[in-house]
Amino acid sequence: MFQSRYLSFARKEAPKDEETKNAQLLVRAGFVDKLMAGVYSYLPLGLRVLRNIETVVREEMNELGAHEILMPMLHPKSIWETTGGWSSIDVLFKIQSRTEKEYALGQSEEEVVTPLLMSRVNTYKDLPVAVYQIHWKFRDELRAKSGLLRGREFLMKDMYSFHENQDDFEKFYMRAKESYLKIFNRLGLVAKVTEASGGSFSQKISYEFMVLTDAGEDDILYCPSCDFCVNVEITKQKEGELCPKCSEVLQQARASEVGNVFDLGQKYGKDFNLGFIDHENKKQYPIMGCYGIGISRLMGVIAETRHDEKGLIWPKNIAPFRVHIIALVGQDDAQNKIIMEQTIRLHDNLQAEGIEVLCDDRMHVSPGQKFAESDLMGIPYRLVISQKTGDKIEVKKRNEQEINMVDFSEIIQYVS
Amino acid sequence: MFQSRYLSFARKEAPKDEETKNAQLLVRAGFVDKLMAGVYSYLPLGLRVLRNIETVVREEMNELGAHEILMPMLHPKSIWETTGGWSSIDVLFKIQSRTEKEYALGQSEEEVVTPLLMSRVNTYKDLPVAVYQIHWKFRDELRAKSGLLRGREFLMKDMYSFHENQDDFEKFYMRAKESYLKIFNRLGLVAKVTEASGGSFSQKISYEFMVLTDAGEDDILYCPSCDFCVNVEITKQKEGELCPKCSEVLQQARASEVGNVFDLGQKYGKDFNLGFIDHENKKQYPIMGCYGIGISRLMGVIAETRHDEKGLIWPKNIAPFRVHIIALVGQDDAQNKIIMEQTIRLHDNLQAEGIEVLCDDRMHVSPGQKFAESDLMGIPYRLVISQKTGDKIEVKKRNEQEINMVDFSEIIQYVS
Numbered sequence: 001m002f003q004s005r006y007l008s009f010a011r012k013e014a015p016k017d018e019e020t021k022n023a024q025l026l027v028r029a030g031f032v033d034k035l036m037a038g039v040y041s042y043l044p045l046g047l048r049v050l051r052n053i054e055t056v057v058r059e060e061m062n063e064l065g066a067h068e069i070l071m072p073m074l075h076p077k078s079i080w081e082t083t084g085g086w087s088s089i090d091v092l093f094k095i096q097s098r099t100e101k102e103y104a105l106g107q108s109e110e111e112v113v114t115p116l117l118m119s120r121v122n123t124y125k126d127l128p129v130a131v132y133q134i135h136w137k138f139r140d141e142l143r144a145k146s147g148l149l150r151g152r153e154f155l156m157k158d159m160y161s162f163h164e165n166q167d168d169f170e171k172f173y174m175r176a177k178e179s180y181l182k183i184f185n186r187l188g189l190v191a192k193v194t195e196a197s198g199g200s201f202s203q204k205i206s207y208e209f210m211v212l213t214d215a216g217e218d219d220i221l222y223c224p225s226c227d228f229c230v231n232v233e234i235t236k237q238k239e240g241e242l243c244p245k246c247s248e249v250l251q252q253a254r255a256s257e258v259g260n261v262f263d264l265g266q267k268y269g270k271d272f273n274l275g276f277i278d279h280e281n282k283k284q285y286p287i288m289g290c291y292g293i294g295i296s297r298l299m300g301v302i303a304e305t306r307h308d309e310k311g312l313i314w315p316k317n318i319a320p321f322r323v324h325i326i327a328l329v330g331q332d333d334a335q336n337k338i339i340m341e342q343t344i345r346l347h348d349n350l351q352a353e354g355i356e357v358l359c360d361d362r363m364h365v366s367p368g369q370k371f372a373e374s375d376l377m378g379i380p381y382r383l384v385i386s387q388k389t390g391d392k393i394e395v396k397k398r399n400e401q402e403i404n405m406v407d408f409s410e411i412i413q414y415v416s
Numbered sequence: 417m418f419q420s421r422y423l424s425f426a427r428k429e430a431p432k433d434e435e436t437k438n439a440q441l442l443v444r445a446g447f448v449d450k451l452m453a454g455v456y457s458y459l460p461l462g463l464r465v466l467r468n469i470e471t472v473v474r475e476e477m478n479e480l481g482a483h484e485i486l487m488p489m490l491h492p493k494s495i496w497e498t499t500g501g502w503s504s505i506d507v508l509f510k511i512q513s514r515t516e517k518e519y520a521l522g523q524s525e526e527e528v529v530t531p532l533l534m535s536r537v538n539t540y541k542d543l544p545v546a547v548y549q550i551h552w553k554f555r556d557e558l559r560a561k562s563g564l565l566r567g568r569e570f571l572m573k574d575m576y577s578f579h580e581n582q583d584d585f586e587k588f589y590m591r592a593k594e595s596y597l598k599i600f601n602r603l604g605l606v607a608k609v610t611e612a613s614g615g616s617f618s619q620k621i622s623y624e625f626m627v628l629t630d631a632g633e634d635d636i637l638y639c640p641s642c643d644f645c646v647n648v649e650i651t652k653q654k655e656g657e658l659c660p661k662c663s664e665v666l667q668q669a670r671a672s673e674v675g676n677v678f679d680l681g682q683k684y685g686k687d688f689n690l691g692f693i694d695h696e697n698k699k700q701y702p703i704m705g706c707y708g709i710g711i712s713r714l715m716g717v718i719a720e721t722r723h724d725e726k727g728l729i730w731p732k733n734i735a736p737f738r739v740h741i742i743a744l745v746g747q748d749d750a751q752n753k754i755i756m757e758q759t760i761r762l763h764d765n766l767q768a769e770g771i772e773v774l775c776d777d778r779m780h781v782s783p784g785q786k787f788a789e790s791d792l793m794g795i796p797y798r799l800v801i802s803q804k805t806g807d808k809i810e811v812k813k814r815n816e817q818e819i820n821m822v823d824f825s826e827i828i829q830y831v832s
Binding site: 009043 | 421422423424425449451452455456457458459460463466481483484485486487488489490491492506509510511512513514515519521528532536545547552554556558568569
């Protein structure tokens, strides 16, 4: 992709109406644009990142054996009345049509997925089953001020699993937990698993996957030595007290919830009166689990936790491009011709190897501006070609200071 | 993909609440599920088709030089007031939040894209520019009864182009028209280009891309010999009269609009007072074009126009799978073992070549049911392995009657 033809929305100044670092950086670097609080457009660079995060999550969900589907966002009022959500969920957006019909905008999809899946589950032999989608959701938030961390419109992966009994749910949950930790790891994040309160309906404990960041909206108490971690909302323990598991001193930190799991019990099967025939030939309601990952929120959390004073620092596998080639031209036309030929050849060679590359081939932009924009965008490898670099390429990793001179023949291996 | 582990939503009977063939077939074959009139879930098979259509459209839009972005669905009331749409567009869904803030659900995105793009257009040098998205839209339809052809929630590709003057728009439109015809051709459809009325705001003629089908909601008058074609809404000509271009007898037919183009003139630039400096150093408003393609509607139109009494007949490049392997086992365990080994090897070989393959490896389903389900799904190539087929594979194309025996070594070439 040549930058002379690429549509950049980068700005010289950070936006004044954003309070959090993720929004300031993502807007300034041209990844997103704010339409209103909690609602953003995804621009060419931002859409690439969003799709890359989706891909990581999709691969792990498929690996887990869940089936991808896509459920509607516009819901009839009736299904939300069946479960009680119409009157009890305050973030549910409600719509009245011109014929006075009422709808809700999906903020979660239990009301859709339960009838959909249970219509094909007759006996225990049809269980367990898990489906997921990567789709947009809506919440009527009172305040949305944290950039991509708390949206009125946001992209989520939500998975729903159906089980014959609690044991089977627990087994699946343990596998899902491993998938989640693998996902966050692949995204360059360290997530802690906390116990939290169960949300609107569930009487049971739920699990939250938390990433430490000051822009988060939760406070967690965690042990620096073992995996003990709780949301402060549900504990009487305090910072400085001893870990109940290993007696280390507990620490408190601000965190953002990037994933969660709810044990829904039999609520939704019962609400819709949709059951199955169990091993003992009796009608039974399924145990259901719900597993969320905030895809657009993850983009915000990564921006929030991985940046420096110059800009964003994307991990390799979700960066909008793996490599940023910068051609530095001067006053000498003959030299410039050689530089541009080298640049285009390098671009084409990398692209032929399946490496995503952005190439700053602009002729009338200063080196300083090119470098500044490159740092702001946060592409992992910066490759400079200039009159000085001769038969080598000047390579710098975004998150390191060191500059290396690398042979053209060795560059693909270097950035792979 | 092995069918023993695949999540099928196929039904024995067609749904009783669907009037059109596309919905009857797509629901029965388990591609979609109706949540309410005009609102569907996309199930594993249906989601694959939707993504395949998206890919064809995306490739051609990128080829045209348009930049992919993603704009919000939840819009503030203010932008729709600026353009007058808030009070004049009857299909606009309106939402009141719990704090009495009002929003609209996007049914088109001129109100978002104009401020977004014009914020970076300073002079004529920044033009022309075109952006597109593939995203969900909402319309408050009075009646939605044609399956995927008229949705309250539907997937569209919408592109917006910005030009210095009318000439430049016309040039771009001609290129976009060629892209559109190429897209419909790649999807196995023949589309006619009609002139139609300009929609809510535009005073100008718009263009519609029409596919002939009785389930459509438009009537067109076309010439069987030349490219003359108009929507009957905007002409006084009648069926049986002579073509004004070539004097052939005009025919009338029912059609579905799968794409459209609107010449928006300067309306949106003027409404938002967002202009640029032109060649003569004067402030000017951009000429804008809007170009839609109904992605989910296309899925419905293809189902509507390509099926027989047994089921769907997908074109190769958008079918959920290219190949359907069917293993027919019998009573002889030793034979069955050989058949299943051959089946798995064939599946793995095809998959290794990047050919998308569904493999019916179910042991306790009759041959009759396997064939019936395969025909219903409409996968282009059916490959049967049984005790009878020996060292060959029995191959049948979904849209042909002929059965061929093909060597294992030649099968990849055969289905490519």
